[in-house]
Amino acid sequence: MSLYFTKDHEWIDVQGDLATVGISDHAQHALGDIVFAEAPTPGRQLKKGEEAAVVESVKAASDVYAPVSGEVIEANAALGDDPSIVNQHPQSEGWFFKLRLSDPSELDGLMDEAAYTDWIKTL
Amino acid sequence: MDPDTISTLPLDDWHRRQGARMVPFAGYSMPVQYEGIIAEHLWTRSSAGLFDVSHMGQLAVHGSGVDRALEALLPGDLLGLKDGRLRYSLLLDDSGGIVDDLMATRRGDHFYVVVNGATKAADIDYLRQRLPAGIVVDHMKEQALLALQGPRAAEMLEPLAPGVSELVFMQGGAFTLAGQRAWISRSGYTGEDGFEISVAASAAEAVADTLLAGELVKPIGLGARDSLRLEAGLPLYGHDLDRQTTPIMADLGFAVSKRRRVDGGFAGAARILGEIDQGPLLRRIGFTLDGRQPVREGARVLDGEGSEIGRVTSGGFSPSLGQPIGMAYVATAAAVAGGPLTLEQRGKLFTATAVPMPFVPHRYHRKGN
Numbered sequence: 001m002s003l004y005f006t007k008d009h010e011w012i013d014v015q016g017d018l019a020t021v022g023i024s025d026h027a028q029h030a031l032g033d034i035v036f037a038e039a040p041t042p043g044r045q046l047k048k049g050e051e052a053a054v055v056e057s058v059k060a061a062s063d064v065y066a067p068v069s070g071e072v073i074e075a076n077a078a079l080g081d082d083p084s085i086v087n088q089h090p091q092s093e094g095w096f097f098k099l100r101l102s103d104p105s106e107l108d109g110l111m112d113e114a115a116y117t118d119w120i121k122t123l
Numbered sequence: 124m125d126p127d128t129i130s131t132l133p134l135d136d137w138h139r140r141q142g143a144r145m146v147p148f149a150g151y152s153m154p155v156q157y158e159g160i161i162a163e164h165l166w167t168r169s170s171a172g173l174f175d176v177s178h179m180g181q182l183a184v185h186g187s188g189v190d191r192a193l194e195a196l197l198p199g200d201l202l203g204l205k206d207g208r209l210r211y212s213l214l215l216d217d218s219g220g221i222v223d224d225l226m227a228t229r230r231g232d233h234f235y236v237v238v239n240g241a242t243k244a245a246d247i248d249y250l251r252q253r254l255p256a257g258i259v260v261d262h263m264k265e266q267a268l269l270a271l272q273g274p275r276a277a278e279m280l281e282p283l284a285p286g287v288s289e290l291v292f293m294q295g296g297a298f299t300l301a302g303q304r305a306w307i308s309r310s311g312y313t314g315e316d317g318f319e320i321s322v323a324a325s326a327a328e329a330v331a332d333t334l335l336a337g338e339l340v341k342p343i344g345l346g347a348r349d350s351l352r353l354e355a356g357l358p359l360y361g362h363d364l365d366r367q368t369t370p371i372m373a374d375l376g377f378a379v380s381k382r383r384r385v386d387g388g389f390a391g392a393a394r395i396l397g398e399i400d401q402g403p404l405l406r407r408i409g410f411t412l413d414g415r416q417p418v419r420e421g422a423r424v425l426d427g428e429g430s431e432i433g434r435v436t437s438g439g440f441s442p443s444l445g446q447p448i449g450m451a452y453v454a455t456a457a458a459v460a461g462g463p464l465t466l467e468q469r470g471k472l473f474t475a476t477a478v479p480m481p482f483v484p485h486r487y488h489r490k491g492n
């Protein structure tokens with residue numbers, strides 16, 4: 001498995017041609033208390049960079065973008081019951097959706113965890 | 124906003140030491156949250172929260188006949204306001220549009236007026252232009268303003284400023300707090316019992332430390348201030364109120380005092396008295412939503428045919444109720460409590476219910492309770 005990050009603060013955990021997507025700990029911290037999260041419907045074809053999910057904090061709404069292209073194969077149903085899991089466990093139980101990658105070469109442009117950690121220090 | 128124009132509050136260092144996340148707001152770097160908006164919100168509803176509202180404009184308006192002079196611009200009864208009493212009022216333009224909302228206190232020979240932070244410079248200009256020569260508007264730049272809000276605020280503040288618990292809602296007085304001279308009023312904008320405390324900026328840290336020393340008080344940021352005032356059904360200038368809205372549209376008819384309804388004589392009176400008589404075209408209402416997704420400011424309100432009949436002016440998630448709530452202006456015919464409303468946000472439709480405000484009951488300390 002490999003873990004990548006985007007400059008929009010999504011993470012993507014890739015195993016073979018399957019990937020799990022969520023938002024980073026940095027992102028959940030910046031958003032504050034999350035009160036609503038909506039993942040994309042399974043079967044939806046996402047293009048890299050497309051708006052895929054919505055996350056709302058008490059104060060504001062934000063989009064979650066597809067880090068790479070692919071077909072949504074599962075949405076995290078737990079987000080509907082308790083969106084605060086994104087605050088508590090952003091990089092595990094608070095995942096948003098799973099994708100089947102259509103173009104794994106798109107991963108090349110993403111950051112690994114060390115690069116992302118360094119990059120957010122510059123923000 | 125240009126970062127060069129951002130000013131710092133007297134408590135800037137203090138907020139940072141308390142772990143605040145600072146954001147630009149109304150020209151100042153302000154604390155938006157400390158531990159988290161929901162926790163701070165619920166703390167204020169159950170104990171006592173300390174807010175720094177020093178960005179707001181504190182004015183002293185002096186001069187012979189100051190009450191009558193201010194009445195030319197405001198629809199409140201200031202002539203009948205007793206010493207040490209506050210009134211919520213509105214600064215109006217000649218077409219009845221709201222220039223700002225404010226609190227006016229008769230304080231001996233002058234009026235102490237607190238206006239919004241983002242509008243204070245324009246308000247001062249407007250007052251100076253419109254008030255007669257001989258009425259002086261003094262911007263009290265050397266004063267900080269703190270708010271202590273919540274059901275345990277009075278028990279917490281009484282030992283520090285003996286006598287404050289005898290104040291009733293919308294009454295103020297001079298006290299000594301932490302060895303500092305303070306003007307304390309029983310007022311606020313959260314729907315809770317509580318106090319607003321004006322002290323010299325140089326004393327603000329000492330006062331804030333004293334207030335925070337007990338177990339009952341936590342510092343609260345702007346984020347929770349906004350969700351608290353929304354639950355309390357209180358409009359926010361620049362969002363729910365502006366020059367396109369009148370007091371009657373804004374459902375603030377109570378701010379047009381009885382005597383003024385008869386006598387008129389305030390800016391925009393012809394239009395406002397006409398709206399009292401015939402009803403406004405649009406009216407501010409509250410709404411609730413099922414589910415968890417908030418509908419925010421700017422969303423459209425639609426009728427059954429999909430035509431726009433209004434706009435959402437404040438929307439968010441109510442931490443106390445655990446559901447989304449908001450305020451909107453809608454065509455008066457559609458402003459029926461209990462009625463369904465269709466809202467459109469980013470192409471998605473939501474079914475809302477118009478409800479009476481406040482969403483969470485006020486707990487002001489009125490006479491006899």
